[in-house]
Amino acid sequence: MWKTIFFSFDPTLAQLLPSAYRQGTFEFRYRGPQSVKHLIESLGIPHTEIGNILCDGKPVTLDYLPQDGDPLQVHLIRYPEPTSDTPEPRFILDNHLGRLTAHLRMLGLDAMYRNDFQDSELIRCALSEGRILLTRDRRLLMHKSLQQGCLLYSLDPLAQLYQVVERYHLLHWIRPFQRCMRCNHPLQPVPKEAILDRLLPLTRLYYDEFSRCPACDQIYWKGSHYERMERFIRQLQRGEKDML
Numbered sequence: 001m002w003k004t005i006f007f008s009f010d011p012t013l014a015q016l017l018p019s020a021y022r023q024g025t026f027e028f029r030y031r032g033p034q035s036v037k038h039l040i041e042s043l044g045i046p047h048t049e050i051g052n053i054l055c056d057g058k059p060v061t062l063d064y065l066p067q068d069g070d071p072l073q074v075h076l077i078r079y080p081e082p083t084s085d086t087p088e089p090r091f092i093l094d095n096h097l098g099r100l101t102a103h104l105r106m107l108g109l110d111a112m113y114r115n116d117f118q119d120s121e122l123i124r125c126a127l128s129e130g131r132i133l134l135t136r137d138r139r140l141l142m143h144k145s146l147q148q149g150c151l152l153y154s155l156d157p158l159a160q161l162y163q164v165v166e167r168y169h170l171l172h173w174i175r176p177f178q179r180c181m182r183c184n185h186p187l188q189p190v191p192k193e194a195i196l197d198r199l200l201p202l203t204r205l206y207y208d209e210f211s212r213c214p215a216c217d218q219i220y221w222k223g224s225h226y227e228r229m230e231r232f233i234r235q236l237q238r239g240e241k242d243m244l
């Protein structure tokens with residue numbers, strides 16, 4: 001039996017719809033019974049992006065089966081401001097997101113990444129370790145068992161970072177320069193004397209504070225890139241999106 005419903009989407013979500021549906025409310029016809037989750041995903045929007053859904057002003061869940069004539073308003077997911085009980089978000093990144101990975105690790109955030117993960121491994125890891133999957137692949141986010149994911153709207157790594165920082169309120173958790181950029185492991189301070197033979201002469205001369213990755217043995221110090229990164233973090237904190 002055919003049903004007609006009236007969809008309207010938050011503007012961010014609307015840009016994911018087929019072009020004929022991007023302006024305001026539209027009529028949608030389908031053959032019944034289908035969950036609102038299935039209907040929205042069939043229009044190209046992964047369930048990980050969906051927040052509140054209102055039917056005639058009243059909230060409904062993703063498994064709601066719309067009735068003929070229902071007006072459905074779909075909002076982008078919004079995460080509440082973190083409290084002291086909120087666990088720190090941890091991420092797993094899809095292949096080709098190496099630069100976003102580097103930015104997240106620079107901020108001290110837990111960002112798992114390899115450039116050769118299979119889709120099934122990404123999903124498995126996201127589920128077993130409670131990680132949020134970051135990707136530009138909508139199909140991947142439509143995997144039915146996936147609970148937490150984020151569709152990246154931009155191709156630009158800094159715009160992607162800004163989107164993730166904003167969505168998950170990451171300024172609450174940043175600890176800059178405390179995570180290995182190579183392998184994601186937390187760094188530990190190391191006395192200069194212990195690594196003296198591994199330093200180039202100028203580094204030995206100008207720097208006194210060092211940290212070391214216990215997993216891959218990489219050495220870090222606050223070199224020339226440090227100030228640039230600090231400036232970048234201050235801009236993030238001030239919400240100066242355009243300056244990034």
Ligand SMILES: [Zn+2]
Nearest residue numbers: 180183213216
């Ligand atoms: Zn490491």
